[in-house]
Amino acid sequence: MGVTSAGVGLPELDVVVPVAPKDVADAATAVESLLRHCRNPIRAVHVVAATPPRFADPRVRWVDESLVRPGVAEVEAVLRDTGSPHGNATWYFQQLLKLGCFALPDVAADHVLVADADVAFVADLAFADRHGRALVPAGYPLRWVPGGGASGAVRHAALRAASRLVPGWRAVDGFSGMHHHVVFERRVLAELVRRVEQAHGVPFWRAFLASRDRSRWTGASEYVLYRHFACRWFPERVVVRHLxxxxxxxxxxxxxxxxxxxxxxxxxxxxxxxxxxxxxxxxxxxxxxxxxxxxxxxxxxxxxxxxxxxxxxxxxxxxxxxxxxxxxxxxxxx
Known part of the structure; x- marks a missing residue:
């Protein structure tokens, strides 16, 4: 479906949807919801999966996940070498895939909406406004306290990982940014990568894995990392909202x-x-x-x-x- 008249003037997006084997059955529903409800013009939906998706819409394009670098085997080798007790290589692979979205073939827009394959949108939404600002989710609170809203978290693996990864990084509020989607802006993500590689002297993906909390299954979060980085250093480029x-x-x-x-x-x-x-x-x-x-x-x-x-x-x-x-x-x- 095309963009409604209400979406005229909104910036064009590329969309990236990583699809793990466990999510294949739900991925079509997730992609169809984006095509139906995204008010921004969608340049292309890049479905990163092991096998090609079947969609009549010509905007849906397949990216063979075996060609993505670092691959699952490379991630798994790093986790094994650092003594990880968890079998979560595919989980870190998809995080790094998202953070490397601008390097995927044919991603040309300055904004990329990354969405998980097991979530469907049911309301019409813009993901970047007419001023080119990314509309990013506040997400779940960092501490799930009944009636407490955004209570401060005294322990959180993703916070520790991000602060080790990016010099000067800190959470700007009590919300994580984790809500199964995010809008990356090319220059903001490029600056994040530049700072990390300058600080650690290794490729971004290796620094990301080295900074994780090895004791936790969910020892780092791309959503936490990017949302708070963008809000702190590029506040004029983002609008945070609750969904x-x-x-x-x-x-x-x-x-x-x-x-x-x-x-x-x-x-x-x-x-x-x-x-x-x-x-x-x-x-x-x-x-x-x-x-x-x-x-x-x-x-x-x-x-x-x-x-x-x-x-x-x-x-x-x-x-x-x-x-x-x-x-x-x-x-x-x-």
Whole structure:
């Protein structure tokens, strides 16, 4: 679909969607939602995957992930050499892929919307405004405290990793920037890479992996790194906003919920995005997520699917029910 008249004058975007094998079934839904709801003109949607996607829209283009560098094998070798206890090479590979998006073939726009393959947008949204400013998500709070909004986090692996990676880096507020998408601007990302390589004397990707918290499954975050870097050093180039979403988080096993299931479920009208995530090493990831307080972690059922609702910067985490339904939290009586 083309851009509506309301999108005239907005800057053109390239879109990059990395697709892991576990997300192949949901990727088409995610890409179709971007084509339908992105108000910016989309130059191309670059689907990075092991096999070609099937789309009638000529803007959708395949990038063979085996040609991306660093590749999974290179990332895995670095993690192995540094004694990583986690099998998360593919997770770091997709982070580095996103941070290297401007090096992908045929990416020509100055703004790149990177979106995860297990999230669908359900509201019309611009991702860069008429002044060329990137509209980036505030994302989840760094500390998930019921009723606490953006409570400060005293421990967070992604914060530690970013501060080791970029001299002078620090979080500008209590929100992570993690919300399954971000808008990179070419010159901002280039400056981030330049500072890192100047400080560490090695290629950016090696410095990124060396700076991670090795004890955590999620020991670094591209979204945390970039959002706070851009807001601190390029505040005139970004606009931070809260988007409401509902998401299901579950293990990467047979069965379970699909993105189509979440899309069909009743939800409140303010929701802008829905997600359905399959986590590799689910129990390990939940156990090492710094932003989940221990009290909340103990209250959650072990290995069970969870529902995450983000509204005005506050997150609510509950066990997922069947059939799925995501009503307005303000009207919940349970």
């Amino acid at each position: 409401s979403s509902v998401e299901v988080v579950q293990g990467d096993g047979a069965g379970g919920f699909t993105l189509a299931d979440v899309l069909r479920a009743p939800r409140s009208p303010d929701v802008a995005a829905v997600g359905c995530h399959r986590f590799v090493d689910y129990a390990d990831r939940i156990a090492t997520m710094d932003y989940i307080p221990d009290s909340l972690r103990r209250a959650l059922p072990a290995n069970a699917p969870l529902t995450l609702r983000l509204r005005r910067g506050e997150v609510t985490v509950t066990p997922t029910t069947t059939p799925l339904a995501f009503p307005d939290p303000a009207q919940d009586t349970a």
